[in-house]
Amino acid sequence: MARMLVALFSGTLFGLGLAISGMINPAKVIGFLDVAGDWDPTLAFVMGGALLITIPAFRLILKRPYPVLADSFWIPTLSSLDGRLLGGAALFGVGWGLSGFCPGPAVAALAPAFATGLVPVFAFVVAMLAGMAFYRLLFERPVRGMGEGRASGPGGFVSRGGRS
Amino acid sequence: MVENFTPVSGLIGGGLIGVASALMLLFSGRITGISGIVGGLLSAKGSELSWRAVFVVGLILGAVIYMLVAGGTNLVQMEASVPVLVVAGVLVGFGTRLGSGCTSGHGVCGIARFSNRSITATIVFMGVAALTVFITRHVF
Numbered sequence: 001m002a003r004m005l006v007a008l009f010s011g012t013l014f015g016l017g018l019a020i021s022g023m024i025n026p027a028k029v030i031g032f033l034d035v036a037g038d039w040d041p042t043l044a045f046v047m048g049g050a051l052l053i054t055i056p057a058f059r060l061i062l063k064r065p066y067p068v069l070a071d072s073f074w075i076p077t078l079s080s081l082d083g084r085l086l087g088g089a090a091l092f093g094v095g096w097g098l099s100g101f102c103p104g105p106a107v108a109a110l111a112p113a114f115a116t117g118l119v120p121v122f123a124f125v126v127a128m129l130a131g132m133a134f135y136r137l138l139f140e141r142p143v144r145g146m147g148e149g150r151a152s153g154p155g156g157f158v159s160r161g162g163r164s
Numbered sequence: 165m166v167e168n169f170t171p172v173s174g175l176i177g178g179g180l181i182g183v184a185s186a187l188m189l190l191f192s193g194r195i196t197g198i199s200g201i202v203g204g205l206l207s208a209k210g211s212e213l214s215w216r217a218v219f220v221v222g223l224i225l226g227a228v229i230y231m232l233v234a235g236g237t238n239l240v241q242m243e244a245s246v247p248v249l250v251v252a253g254v255l256v257g258f259g260t261r262l263g264s265g266c267t268s269g270h271g272v273c274g275i276a277r278f279s280n281r282s283i284t285a286t287i288v289f290m291g292v293a294a295l296t297v298f299i300t301r302h303v304f
Binding site: 008010011012015019021025030031035037050052053066071072074075076087089100101104106108110111113115121123125127136 | 168169170171173174175176177178179180181182183184185186187188189190191192193194195196198199202203206207211214215216218219220221222223224225226227228229230231234239240241242243244246248249250251252253254255256257258259260261262263264266267268270271272273274275276277279280281284285286288289290291292293294295296297298300301302
């Protein structure tokens with residue numbers, strides 16, 4: 001129950017941050033990506049503002065043996081580059097550049113889309129879910145629990161530390 | 165440049181995103197990668213499904229709160245047509261899952277751990293996105 005409240009609170013803060021920073025607006029994101037046009041550097045300040053928090057916070061948090069409400073940290077352990085990482089990032093980059101949407105802002109933008117009946121946002125999110133389902137169809141074998149699936153998945157998520 | 169540049173609200177919004185990511189790691193031990201959280205909605209079960217669903221509800225709720233407080237109307241402006249957005253959506257969904265992350269998981273959380281995979285992925289997707297915008301805006 002407490003973990004659900006953390007997820008709700010954290011998700012809400014995240015969505016609020018995306019809205020305040022203007023990142024739910026694809027036009028603003030494309031303004032950042034369009035380095036040859038009327039360049040808007042705001043996105044760099046958003047990432048910078050986030051990293052100002054996460055760099056020191058993650059360093060401190062990962063000194064703990066385990067999280068406050070869970071048995072272990074779920075941290076990617078792969079360190080080598082591979083074709084999936086590079087190819088996936090490149091495909092994502094094409095989609096991001098075409099639309100101005102990455103996953104978080106697209107989902108958060110559902111709120112103004114519901115309010116104003118903005119069909120293109122729904123179209124994007126449904127297509128994004130379809131792309132994720134297509135990935136799952138091709139690369140993820142059926143697994144019983146999410147834990148095992150992620151532990152052996154291409155992201156190399158392995159739980160680290162843990163209570164003993 | 166740039167009448168639209170908003171560094172202060174960018175830093176504040178980014179700071180909130182950073183705090184949200186730190187809370188998820190501190191309390192639940194999870195990396196706040198939106199593509200992983202949303203993608204997990206398609207396959208996770210039980211409590212693994214419910215925390216993801218609740219997080220996504222929060223993501224939308226946060227934008228609702230902003231709309232109620234700030235009251236702006238033109239929050240989402242899109243230039244692309246619906247067919248282009250559908251293609252882009254499929255690429256973003258497939259690409260972020262194949263590449264194990266997006267702007268949040270690689271760009272915010274991964275770089276914070278100085279992961280060379282995340283730093284590389286961020287350079288690749290940002291570079292390719294900028295190139296894509298250059299081609300669609302300035303070439304065609």
